Every structure is written in structure tokens, then in C-alpha cells.
Amino acid sequence: MTTHGPTAGGGTGAAAATPDWERVRADFPLLQRQVHGKPLVYLDSANTAQKPRAVIEAVDDFYRRHNANVSRAVHQLGSEATDAYEGARRKLAAFLNVRADELVLCSGTTFALNLVAYSWALPRLKAGDAILLTRMEHHANIVPWQLVAQRTGASIKVAELHADGSLDLEALYAAMTPEVRLLGLAHVSNVLGTVNPVAEICRQARARGITTVVDGSQAVPHMPVDVAALGCDFYAFTGHKLCGPTGTGGLWARRAHLEAMPPFLGGGEMIKEVRFDGSVFNDPPHKFEAGTPNIAGVVGLGAAVDYLSGIGMAAIHAREAALLAHATEELGKIDGLRIFGTAPDKAAVISFAIDGVHSHDLATLLDLEGVAVRSGQHCAHPLLQWLGVGTTCRASLAFYNTHAEVDAFVAALRKVVRLLA
Template identity: 80%
Template structure:
């Protein structure tokens, strides 16, 4: 599948980003009588027509359950579901049998927490986290620690929002059994050197979990090259439907881990005196999945693959440079997170204006940004603040939208005095 408008020539030439934007129906609407400026893609990505049509087509033409029926519809549904697994595997350079399909990163990390960590960790062991983690990569480990007596240690940041790698190396002591780290921060945009981090962790025998939610939509991701033990991703941030995602895990871990949830499809045989579980990854996929959603996720992977993730990253970096240049001209505006090579996420505050007030007034101007704590309370506490505004870009945004956003920001700032 190629982008619906043929925005990238078949010969792999330059992408026509204006035509790419036309692939996204929602971006054509108005909000409060003004053209929508959607700068909240770190929260959820917008969906191209190809994804919307794939979900619609599933329900119109193929709706049936997976892996349970020999009739035609059952076979078609199963193929759509399994093709999403194969596409994700190819997209990230791993094997399909190592990809567990699930509802998203939160489920994926909980799967690791309950199926890998809980049976193995004990009092005296340590879980290593970083200050910049999303709650989905903090709370599951706290729950494990409460039940096992495991300690949690935190790696802090440098003033620009980058990870203190010297502290990280120093904290890789013999008692550390697991390290969980974000590939890209959802608040700061910091891109962590996860390949180097995982390599160092493995020298110390530490199992690694990488939260890839904010990396997958915005840059090429080669999980095999990263060398982690587990990689979690979510579909709705990468132009796919909500309620979709995956966990990649090394085969030896999947084979050794017990099922997380029991039910249909994750079994080979059930008797009242015992059950024989299915092989991985199916043993972790109990019940009827979001089949239509995975049909859409497969279409989203096709769409991004056709654009080329290197092109996506370059486009977003150009937009980020423009946004940062314009924001630097606004007096009293402070940006949180200035690490070199950061992703296109800008968290900021304007002196004298509350984040929620700014976001509310910007919405009146047709501009959608996020305000709040961004599921990262410990990170904002480290900065000594309660909330920020966050403008997060995607390849479908434009330089004209950046100018409209900055103009709206200046206007609403004036209203707030």
C-alpha cells in the first residue's frame, strides 16, 4: 500500500508533504470557526484515510473471529490479524513469532511486569528507572516492588533534559536485575541512546525494557540493532487505531514466561485437571482481540513504510527547528527539554499564564495542544513545576501551522495580561 495520494513517487523521490496532509480527513476540519492546528500528536496521532478505510472494510467485508473458524470470513479475519504481526515485525527488523499483539504500551509493560518480573524478582533486587519515564513505565514496576520487596532506583537528568549517563552507569550494580527506559521522552523529546544503554546493561546481566511509544511514529526503529530484551509500542500514536500495540520480546523470555491472562486462544488443550498452553506469542493473546484495529494498524504500518521513516524524521526535524526559532522570539516563554537531537516535542510555560488557561484560549483559536502533567509527575516535580503546555508535531503538520500557532499564542498571551 502507498499513501492514498501517491505523495511519494514510486522511485523513492522526495515526499510531497502537502499531498500527504490531504490523506488525513480530520485535519481538514475547523474548530471554533478556524482551521484546525493539531499539535497534540504525542498524545495520539491522526489517521490517514487508508487506515480508516481498512477498519471500515473489515467490518463491511471480513468481520469474523480469528483462529476459530474454517469458513472464508474466519480465514480472512485471521490473515488480516496475522498480517499486522508480520508487518510490525518487518517494520522493526524482528521475527513475527517474537511479537505479541496487545492493546498498547501500557498492556505490554504490564505483561513484562507480571509475567517476567513478578515470578523472578525478590527482596534485595533492584529495578532501575529514569526520571523521564511515563507513568506506564513506573507504576507497573512499583506494583511489582510492593509484592516482591524489590527496590526501585532512579537515574536523574542533566539540566537540558538529557539522561545522566554517568549516573546510569554508576547505578548498574550487581543487585540491579531490570532496567526500564523510554526511547523518547513524551515530555522533553529527549532521544535516549538506547542501543548503548542496552549494551552496557547486558554487560552487567541486566534485563532491559524499552518504552518505544514516542519513537515508533517519528523515526526508524530497528529493535534487533537496539539489542534490548523487551520493546513496547502502541499503535494509536503511529497513525493506527486506538487499542492496538505490541510487545517484542526475545524468544527465550517468551518461552519461559507464564501466561498473563487466561482464556480462549491461548491454549492447546484444557481439562479440569490441567491446561496445556499455546506457544508464544499466542499464549499471551487470550480472548478476542481488536481485529479491526489490527487491520487498521497493518494499514498504518504500510502507510509509514511507504513514506519512509527517515523522511518522516527529517520532516519533523525541519518543523521542530522552525517552531523553536519562533518560540525563542516570545518574551517570558521557557522551554523544558533542550537536549541535542531531541524529537519534535516542545513543553513550555509562559510567564504569568497557567498552562490550562493557555491551552483553553488556544483552542478557541483552533489550536490543539496538551496541557497538564503528561503522565509524568516525577519529571515535572524534578523541574519544580505542576504543569506545562506541550506542542507535539508530526510529519503531517506544516510550517504555516507553526506560524498560525505562534500568532495565536501571542494573541492569547495578551488576553492573559
């Protein structure tokens, strides 16, 4: 097994030496398998990332040697489970450069954004207020705000995009009018790959008294992210896109917000005292962590952070940029292929369509060649409507992919296009 020692401040640091990418790839057992008799080419990491052996072993070790509930037992196993769980929180906090007592552990970005919607927005918004979103948002950063707007009488405003998929910043800032109380913003688009200038946008919003909620699902796994430097109020992320287990993730929030927000869920662990005439809630972040959490999953997520920190997020970002450039160049040589999202600052996500070919047919036939891409609307219906297409295919690259895999993908795509012609 390849090991990578963690660097200080893993989210912003880089390992000293250039990684041996072949050895890194060998850390991912699933990538060694075949599909339909062909070597697997996995290009769906924006959907979920594959897991290195270190993460798989951390989850296995927890269940084999330490399995117990957290914060509820004084016996040895209970202490070990609690130490491992809270240790993972500290690792994640260091990775994002935030305080551990400002990091709520949860099932992922969807839960995190709903937590903000129901615990921060619902008690504060009223008729006449507005929530500002961008055209590129994932459904998880749209639907919760619609539900809050329906219950409060607030309205939804939408900031539009340029033709290349970048945000129209002038229009965005012009839309930050006095009635806007909250801005929901993707750090990186899951369809277009656009990397938004979040720090500057948050600075503009803060100057106007607007609370900012950033969806970091597609950013944290692929680039150094210093949440403290972004200047946002809330930052959400998902663990399974970060090479961690499914059902894990977190919400960072300013301490003042966490202290002022009521709990989203009630139950055990989130309380200090319960009486039938009322309860005294626990301190943040535990106030928002009712019930038994995904302990083994969070331990695995801590192992994923160690693993990624050992490689270095700057090295990962550079590796994926090189793979993106290669794939974009080769795909550009295929007649009738259109790429959606060509912003200058872009993550390794390529959404595309081929004239006269349905994306589901394309993805199905690519799968028979061993190539896994996603097809559909990518939980971004409003964006696809704006693009003027019903569905697209999406190839999303990660640091464990290779240039040879890019070539195999393009060759398979050419073969499929010939079959469908």
C-alpha cells in the same frame, strides 16, 4: 486518495523520492475541519496521531466485508480475518526488523509493560533486588514496577537527568549495581523529546546482566527503529500514536523470554488443551493473546505501517526535525516563555510554560484560536516535580503538520499572551 507504495523494511527504509507533503496532508480527513470557526492546527500527536484515509478505509473494509473472529473458524470469513490479522503482525515485525513469532499483539504500551511486569518480573524478583528507572519515564513505565516491587520486596532506583533533559549517562551506568535486575527506559521522552542512546545503554546493561525494557511509544512513530539492533530484551509500542487505531500496539520480546514466561491472562486462544486438572498453553506469541483481540484495529495498524513505510521513516524524521527547528526558533522569541527539554538529540515535542500563566488557561484559549495542544502533567508527575513546575503545555508535531501551522500557532500564542497580560 494519495497512495504510497511500501518500501522493504519500512521501519528502516525511506521512499526514493522526496514526499509531496501537501498531498500527504490531504490524506488525513480530520485535518481539514475547523474548530471554533478557525482552521484546525493539531499539535497533539504525542497524545494520539491522526489517521490517514487508508487506515480508516481498512477498518471500514474489514467490518463491511471480512468481519469474523480469528483462529476459531474454518469458514471463508474466519480464514480471511485470520489472514488479515496475522498479515498485520508480519507487517509490524518487518517494520521493526524483528521476528513475527516474537511480537505479541496487544492494546498498547501500557498493556505490554504490564505483561512484562507480571509475567517476567513478578516470578523472578525478590527482596534485595532493584529495578532501575529514569526520571523521564511515563507513568506506564513506573507504576507497574512499583506494584511488582511492593509484592516482591524489590526496590526502585532512579537515574537522574542533566539540566537540558538528557540522561546523565555516567550516573546511569554507576547506578547499574549488582542488585539491579531490570532497567526500564524510554526511547524518547514524551515531555522533553529527549532521544536516548538506547543501543549503548542496553549494551552497558547487558554486560552487567541487567534485563532491559524499552518504552518505544514516542520513537516508533517518528524515526526509523531497528529493534534488533538496539540489543534490548523487551520493546513496547502503541498503535494509536503510529497513525493506527486506538487499542492497538505490541510487545517485542526475545524468544527465550517468551518461552520461559507464564501467561499474563488466561482464556481462549492462548491454550492448546484444557483439562480441569491443568492446561497446555499455546506457543508464543499466542500464549499471551487470550480472548478475542481488536481484529479490525490491528488490521488498521497494518495499513498504517504500509502508509508510513510508503513515505519512508527517514523522510518523516527529517520533516519533523525541520518543523521542530522552526517552532523552537519562533517560540524562543516570545518573552517569558520557557521550553523544557533542550537535549541535542530531540524529537518534535516542545513542552513549555509562560511566566504567570497557567497551562490549562493557555491551552483553553489556544483552542479557541483553533490550536490543539495538551496541558497538564503528561503522565509524568516525577519529571514535572523535578522540573519544578506543576503543569506545562506541550506542542507535539507530526509529518502532516506544516510550517504555516507553526506560524499560526505562534501567532495565536502571542495573541493569547496579550489577552492574559
